[in-house]
Amino acid sequence: MLGMDFDGRRPVRTILHLLAASKWRLILATLAFAVKDSPIWLLPLLTANIIDVVVQHRPIAQLWLNAAVLAAILLQNIPMHMLWVRQMSHIVRHLGTDLRSELAGRLQQLSIAFHTRAGAGLLQTKLVRDVENVEMMLQQVAAGDTSAILTLLGAITLTAIRVPAFVPLFLLVVPCTAALVAAVRRRSGARNEEFRRRVEELSARVDEMAHLMPITRAHALEQEAVHRMRGTVEDVRAAGLRLDLVNGRFGAMSWVTYQLLGAACLIAAGWAAWTGYAPVSAGDVVLLSTYFAVLTSSVIGLFGLAPIVTKGLESIRSIGEVLSAPDLERNEGKERISRVRGEIALEGVGYRYPEAGAPALTGVDLTVAAGETIAFVGPSGSGKSTMLNLLIGFIRPTEGRIRLDGRDMEDLDLRAFRQAVSVVPQEPVLFDGSIWDNVTYGRRELGAATVTAALRDANALEFVEALPHGWDTLVGERGALLSGGQRQRLAIARALVRDPRVLLLDEATSALDSESEALVQQALARLMRGRTTFVVAHRLATIRNADRIVVLSGGRPAEVGTHEELLAAGGLFARLHGLQSV
Known part of the structure; x- marks a missing residue:
């Protein structure tokens, strides 16, 4: 039972616990992704090799060898991509099904008093919208996080082999990313919780409006119903606007930061090649600038997932409000009667x-x-x-x-x-x-x-x-x-x-x-x-x-x-x- 181990107060630990049941599929999916995504960090190396073949007039056989490797790593993407999609889809969809089944089961155990307080609209939001947010988080983070991490590891490894002097510059990406993500988690987390609460209120209001529709129409109270709804809708709009502004502000900061680092990398590589400060060929200049551009793009994409991650983690907390609710009807361990006379x-x-x-x-x-x-x-x-x-x-x-x-x-x-x-x-x-x-x-x-x-x-x-x-x-x-x-x-x-x-x-x-x-x-x-x-x-x-x-x-x-x-x-x-x- 998920409810026994589901802790909405620690959403990251909870999601890792939920994924533990599919660890072998997750390992297979990660390996498939690493292979299918390899062109992202191998293409700059092959491009650099081809440029050096041309500029340094190396044997033409090296050109054809790089071309063959290039074709092979591109063609493998199709089967590896489908293997990755199949495994991740199985993991995410099964987890979503388990969460919804667990929520439905828990709702049957919770007392009537809990259902009276919570209302049908709010519970529907948790069963449908919150689980959907968790699924979306896993789907997008699986691709974004894995791509960014593999690109970082591949770029740093190949840079250390070709131009080791530039490894410290690449490693600057890690602390910058950590600082920015920590900042957005603090600010965006509070805004996401506020937005989620407002959406739940809206869901409850919609459910109420639907039940009151016959009375509303019978007494010509349409404008009163619209007025009651408008206040809740305005609260959702205001909370959503505050959330969007926080996400937009940190998105702009991350883009400018990584573009400046990318420009610095390109200028440094050009300066090192021109002055002879480091053994950097023309192909290496292209390799370094391309790697940093690819790495920057991946990290910006990763940072762009921060709002989705925050929303998903907030949905884990929301689901936890039901799965960890103490208001249960306690029947376990009590006497089960086989016959009722009715006295x-x-x-x-x-x-x-x-x-x-x-x-x-x-x-x-x-x-x-x-x-x-x-x-x-x-x-x-x-x-x-x-x-x-x-x-x-x-x-x-x-x-x-x-x-x-x-x-x-x-x-x-x-x-x-x-x-x-x-x-x-x-x-x-x-x-x-x-x-x-x-x-x-x-x-x-x-x-x-x-x-x-x-x-x-x-x-x-x-x-x-x-x-x-x-x-x-x-x-x-x-x-x-x-x-x-x-x-x-x-x-x-x-x-x-x-x-x-x-x-x-x-x-x-x-x-x-x-x-x-x-x-x-x-x-x-x-x-x-x-x-x-x-x-x-x-x-x-x-x-x-x-x-x-x-x-x-x-x-x-x-x-x-x-x-x-x-x-x-x-x-x-x-x-x-x-x-x-x-």
Whole structure:
């Protein structure tokens, strides 16, 4: 697992650790690159030899020998280049796949509270954009860094053989490069982090705008939406401008520095040849000036990669925020139950959200027998949704405990428990696939008879069979091609095929018209039969048949009883019922 060794605070060490798994491919790729790139530092030597053959009137055979070597080193570039591309592509693409897979796996382990804080847009940015930045960094740095290093080594080695007096001048490139790269890392790193944060904010704002689009258009609030977006876009522009100015300033400094060194090298070689200070031939003058020009070009290109490297390392830090996030749901090592009866007991249960002034729930005592239906009602903010989140284990009680079949849920692997649970939310969650895919989500082994029975019991079979492609019909993103009632009935069919022992219904009919509600209520009645069911209801008439109704007020149970008992008591439930009957 990458998450165990992924340290976003040390991005360079982390990227080296990630590449260690492909070290043999990396060695082969480097060797292939060294061979295919050899013309860059061999051509100046061959050019110098040919010039000296002409100027010094050496035997013509030396001309043909250099020509043959020249042709050979040029032709080998094609197969060696393809070998290098194949190896590097394998390394980079596999690493990107591993990162995305690890991120997806980690997101499934992180708590619902983390997802609520982070938002879908920000997580999408990390999964798509940040991994893409890492891939781009590796692809471009692999070529740029390797070329610059091999050119430097080749140029210094051949210069030491031909004109050793000029080696110190070539070595000046190394400290100049180190100083400039260190400077740009310090300044550009902070600017890249600022830019990355602004882009994440923009991504979250875009996701929010997309979700609000129906409300925005329905109330003619387009200009308000544009105004909200404009501020975030301006922040991205300003952060990007500051980043570009930093990169541009150091780019210009590096270009001027290396051009001055190149001019110095050319003048020094010409002076040494003219005065006889060093044994420098005409070919050597061309060799030295060409080497320095090639070396300068490589180093400038390398320096030009500094922004990409900085962005890639910042993306490593960003990915680390997810892979190293401590907000995990801890299930490893806990008891895995093999069978759930559905007996649930809440003993003095309470929950306080982090940094909240008052508890969302407190003092909840409730014993539920297997197969019993319990409804939670109450004003907005009374703790109904918190109660469901506690029952499914999305959050853990901050006081008291919840028992499942006599066992403390704190000691259980909740993943095993949830295999016996089905949830039907107010807004059904469908993905862009076929009806069959959505109903059998997580249960691919199911046969046609089981799915048909579930669709029939969910009052969905009739409309599914009327569709042009039946259950192979695509439902669109979030089920956009279906009506609200159709989406809800498919959600019930999905719950039915799981044959759950515990059922959670979160205002499953509150957003439907009367006809759709009647069909969904019939389907829910079949789904609830013989199962422990917890219902959060807005329409009180829909819970008339519940075994018990818990009326919540201010996070506390105010009343508990049947529908008739609570009406007769004349308390909060009776008042809420009266308001809905008006």
